[in-house]
Amino acid sequence: MRPLRLLRSWAHRLLGTRFLALLRKEVEQILRDRQLVKLLLIPPTLQLLVYGFALNPDVRFLPLGVVDQSLGASSRELVAALTENQVFLGAAHPRSDRDLARLVERGSLTAGLVIPPTFRRDLAKGGPAEVQVFIDGVDANTAGIANGYIQQILRRFRPESAATPARPPPVTAAVTFLYNPGLRSSWFFVPGVMGLVLTLIASLVSAVSLVREKDTGTLEQLLMTPASAWEILLAKIAPLFVLLQVDVALALVLGRTVFGLPFRGNLPLFLLLSGLYLFVGIGIGTLLATVCRSQQQVLLTAFFVNLPLVQTSGAIAPIESMPLFFRSLSLLNPLRHYITIVRGMQLKGVGLEALWPHALALLLMAMALMAFSASRFRSQLS
């Protein structure tokens, strides 16, 4: 019975006139703030659209330069095999390998292929024939992909003129792509960007709304009233929380209508877990607000906190491509957990049975952030 009574007295205190007065003031301020409504609608929409369309890791039409010193049917076949699937584009035929190297250096070619004069003879002998490949390694990701393609194509290359008939490879795989059968990259990115947008908006809006009070001096006045730090914080957070849930819905609708993203999970659970994440985002903003003195400072600080959060979250680049140290560090990144939840629920349709560790992580982080902010709140003026 005791926890129930405690809960009731807590609810009574919370909904007492003091909290209502604080809440009402926040709502009145928000209603007068047209900027805020714009901030909540326009940047998320733009970001979702831009990232959804523009971000695409597929590599196509890489300019390829070929120096063919063999000048035979088999070398032409090899070039055709490399360019026919649109990964490479036969862009130049320099005369010497030195010219080729210069073109790669200048950046007008991404890859270069030198087919030596002995190519045809080696093939005809059935022995291994060698070709030389240059790849511009500045963009490591593209270079890796280009290398993969070239290796794959060369391995399968069997010139019609070859002496030995094609031998089937010993093992073949029958691959089925689960959850994203069309392998559409937007299905991967949109949930990530949704997490990214919520992080940015939630932390900025809450930080600015708190720092503004410090900036104008009303915070000092507020701290001299009987309102407790928890009441002040909760009253600030509650209306923002409702508005940010609108952003969650907006992202879902945009993903569905524009990118044809399915939603396979349980919607109420999704909104609940998103709410949990909003608390984390708001908590980050509140924490920043208690250490910063002006709006300008808090915006800059938020920038430096949010960027690494996004980059180590797997929103854009896969976590698997990070070094082990950062991979384990990213376990502390709330955005990583949220994105796992969003992808899991949207694409795989799994529920808490699979996602509970991530939900638990979010819950713990939200609680820690809010408790820390509240304890710092009182002492921040000194």
Place this chain on the structure above:
Amino acid sequence: MPRSSPAEPAGPPLAGGADPVLHVEALHKAYGALEAVRGIDFQVEAGEIFGLIGADGAGKTSTFHILAGLLNPSAGTVRVLGQPPRQARSRVGYLTQSFSLYPDLSVEENLRYVAGLRRVAEGDIEERSRQLLPQMGLGAFGDRLAGQLSGGMKQKLALCCALIDRPEVLLLDEPTTGVDPVSRREFWDVLARLAGETVTILVATPYLDEAERCHRIALIHGGRIRQVGTPEALKQGLGLTRLELRCTQRAQAAALLEGAAARDPDGPGSIVDVQTFGDRLDVLVRDADRGVAEVRDLLQRRELTLENLQITSPTLENVFVTRLRQEGAQPQPLAFPRSGERRQRTDPAIAARALSRRFGSFEAVRQVDLEVGYGEIFGLLGANGAGKTTTIKMLCGLLEPSAGQVTLAGQTSRLRSRELLGRIGYMSQKFTLYDDLSIRQNLAFYAGVYAIPRALRRQRIDWVLASCGLEGRGDMATGQLPGGWKQRVAFGAAVLHDPEVLFLDEPTSGVDPVARRQFWGLINDFARAGTAILVTTHYLEEAEQCNRVCFLVAGRSVIEGTPTAVKAAQPGHLYELLVPPGDTQRAADLLRRRWEPWRVGIFADRLHLVLDTAEPELEEVRRLLDEAEIRIQSLHAIPFSLEDALIGTVQRAAGAPP
């Protein structure tokens, strides 16, 4: 000629017969339907300090903008140095109340930047900054960033910037708002010297003690000039006598005399106005003898004892308030709707013992003891950085003391408990209202946060609106209110819950004299109802309203007592010296070579001189002036003002070994 006043100026140091430097005739300025300036005439001569004194929104800033060539008048003639203002711009220096400096540039860089803008030759910049900076007491701070200067130093640097291309006219729009008394006095010493070098100065100020230092002043109200003249002439022109009364039971005596003033507003020889101060009452009467008789008679009938009565001349504030009252510009005081009588308490409301606070190695407050009782108004006074705000923050629990003990409304621990905070009111230096909410929304918010019973809530919000003269305008956005009104609404918001203890940190900075007087009416009303009030202020005439004051110097409390006692405890004597107008500056320079500079101040055509011993030093003054062939027209002792006392205390403490 300007509008005639009861007595024309006794004669500022004019270049006789020359054209006026500033000539303003039938000036009008309208912004849409709002008429800010409605026909102003005045003329200022070379080397004159001319003050524009008026309430917020009286039309002062519009006039400055027109004279500086930033705005065009709607109608009327304006000539600056015989030219239209826009053409005279290069010969005019303009200084506003907001610091127009780059905080991240050093003192010298700021000066160099402005000089470059104004096309001062490279060689001249060097020479003039070497001359100007030491004059302003900034000689040692050339490398310091402007953002790290105190408010007074910033304004002095801004003045240097305005002076770098040797303007012939200086326009100063409330240049000392928020600047502490010591710096303000230094600033005015500089102005007096500039006027001596025939720079013409037009200055607006809300501080009437500064108005005393102008050669002539104009009272401006509602876009019109109501009166022009020397401060002396305006005071005499009022035709009233001021009586300073000291008696027990001031509140009853004040109520009694106010009743008499209200009953008989136009009767002969009767009381015109009563003002309550911290340890005295000021009564304005039409005739000295009959006024004294009437006051004595009234008090005797109620068996109130009169301890002391002094007949003296009215102050500029009396002139200002009386004139504006004739215009009907003052909302009537209203009683605060209280929920019941409060019981009398004798224990201290605020007590501090050996209170100290360090910030790193800097000791902001050292071993301060103080005690404030219920119903008492206590003033914490001092220069910028003396530790006033740090002390107030420790007393109300916003800041943890490094050492010492605070007792607040009977509690020594848990100063931040919800129950205690509900009994305390606090108003900080900054505006504490939400600009984006309406006035009524702001008040409703604070009423809700303090959980004021619904029945009282409406009454009290209406009280704030009525006592600020804002009835029917509660839905106006708070951000649109002028500063002085906003401060009054903020005060209303801070006392909505009828606190037992009230902290006011510079509540009247930038508030005009009429609003300020009304402000103090409200504060006195709360004190009478038993609220303990601790107030800090830069404005020392205002500190006379406190029952007791305490001076902080470098974090230490150096003197404490009633305003009368503090003034009486001031060592030495204050003399007023009058010499022929052309010799004022020379005499001041001469005396400053013999005595410390702070002891000599120029007040328009007079000199104020603080001497520790009477006759021996006076003899020296006479001898020095005689040797320089400066004729003494008059030399007599005058009483110390609280400001004189503060400056004396601060300067002596600064001069003494620590």
